[in-house]
Amino acid sequence: MTFKVDFIKHHRLWFILSAIFTVVALFGIFVRGLNYGIDFTGGTQFQLKFSHSITVAAVDRVLTDQHIGQSQVVFVGSAHREVQITTPTISEQQRNQVLAKMKAVAPFQEISTNRVSAVIGKQTERAALIAVLIATGAIILYIAIRFEFRFALAGIIALLLDVIMTVGAVALIHVVLTTYFIMAVLTIFGYSMNDRIIVFDRIRENLHKQRKNEPLQEVVNRSLNQVLMRSINTSTTVMLALGALLVFGGSTIRDFSLTMLIGVFIGTFTSLFIASPVWMLWRLRDDARRKASPRPVRAD
């Protein structure tokens, strides 16, 4: 099977499309806001498993009686037996009081308690951010040496879009952010870069084989069509695996898989439709400039 898709002709459409998505994503991030979990905000979270199904109202009443009414109570699973209670940071004594009173609702088992000061998540986030910035610099350097500088920047622009769109989607769906979210973004970062290199490698190879007078558009289009099969196969495979983790994995890895799934999809899209056209337009512009101002003739 060979493809003949014209990726380049409609590049304006792809750019507009991703601009819209980026705006929506930025709206998600800044207006709707990220749903920071206690890893970032600090607080106490515990999960209880009751002996029979209960109502959120009953749990809420106990919490309000203990003056921690601003807590969140959500069910885990479908049986309405397991609840996750998120409260602001409370002392151990307060927590024990709450648990003692909670026995009135129904007998329960304590499954997990997570108590975090806001410092931890923020620091993980900052350390990861600094590491990513340095890694980005290193990647730009590597691609500039092995390929050319324009590839490096086109790749990083597309990478930035990936991250913004993924984080935006996460904000819109309102997934609760834990430190695992940082891992998911890092993984997407790695996956997208990987995807981009494969595409760029093809363009680089075809540039060497470029016939005289063959327009650059042709070369890029041919390259993209050649890697299309591989792109589809690889992302389908990875998405199948992530889908399985999403559906069958436990609650702990569900949000992680969902974030990854969104990111892999977006990453595949931007590799094909954004990174390469950006590189091409840039290169065409540079070529046109070079032609317009020929090298000054040396007067000797």
Add this chain to the structure above:
Amino acid sequence: MRQRSILALVALVAVLIVAGGYFSVINPITRHLKYGLDLRGGITATYQAEPTPQAPVNAQSMAKAMQILSFRVNKLGVSEPVIQEVGNSRIAVNLAGVKNPEQALRFLGQTALLQIKSPTGKVLVTGADLSSAEGEISQGQYVVALSFNSKGAVLFKQATTKYLGQQLPIYLNGKLVEAPKVDTIIPNGQAELSGGFATLKQAQQTALLLQSGALPVKLVVLASNTVSATLGHQAVVASKRAAAIAIALIALAMIFWYRLAGLLADIALGVYAFLLLGSLWAVHAVITIPGIAGIILSMGMAVDANVIIFSRVREEMVSGKTPRAAIEVGFRNAIRAIMDSNATTFISAIILFFMGSGDVKGFALTLMIGIVISLFTAVFLTRQFIRLAADAGWARVRAIFVG
């Protein structure tokens, strides 16, 4: 040549299947791996050290605090506890299978500073000069019997001599416990703390704390995460099942797209999985959820390497090359792309490993190990397989690839 290739291929596959069966059914390698507490259940806590009037937070006081924490953790009797210094002023403690985690955390972080003061508030003797402390019952009361070492005994004798007939208040963690009246001079360094312990256990715990010595710095719980053993167990079971399903889907997709070549790649991928788990076992890596994320990414890259190789070989065949030539050229072209993509990911992983904090480190480590192994299996093993298959003259190899 042909028969030898068939033989080699069959033998190779047979060995791998037998080894795979052994490591997955008879003696599952996953059973030997160490799982993090997020999967296994237990407490993970991070203490922040804060300076006290007695000591600033420095390397020396942190070392002392670690030593004291280790002593106390051992008294809790948990298996394989982990006590690590994180940065300059934090201590991370991992405890598996503790019954009452909150209580355990409070116990570990207690300062346990014992001070006997003069009526005017001057510190005369401290817990640092204790040689032992025992919880016991004395005259129907729960008490902690204290014995001072020689230095403490001298100080205590001086104190009881000087303040004979007066009260000597005893403070624990800055709180007044009791203020007994000194009836006689005590020369042997024996004393009793009877500060209204409700149970013998309470007295024993206080005794343990006093024995371990006073923490030079204040330890504040910065974060603690308790996962019950049942939830941990469920997480492991669910993740294992999900991983098995994910791997099966990948394997089927590969066979669907690349037929026999896909099957051979699946075998190479299987080898990859075992080598990865084996390496994680060998370096004593602790498998946590972030680590699993790293495994997923490297697995995706291993699959990708195979997909790239086959796509390339297929292309060369379509363009009219003989199977052998197509395999050689296809591989050469594919490897350049694979090398470049793996190199960039590896560079990011190294940086994440050295710059990131705990969770990020685990992710980066599995990713790096995974990349190295995937390069080996995809590039070396898959190539051998396909060459042998071509030599074996299963050559409608062309049909295998082109479909």
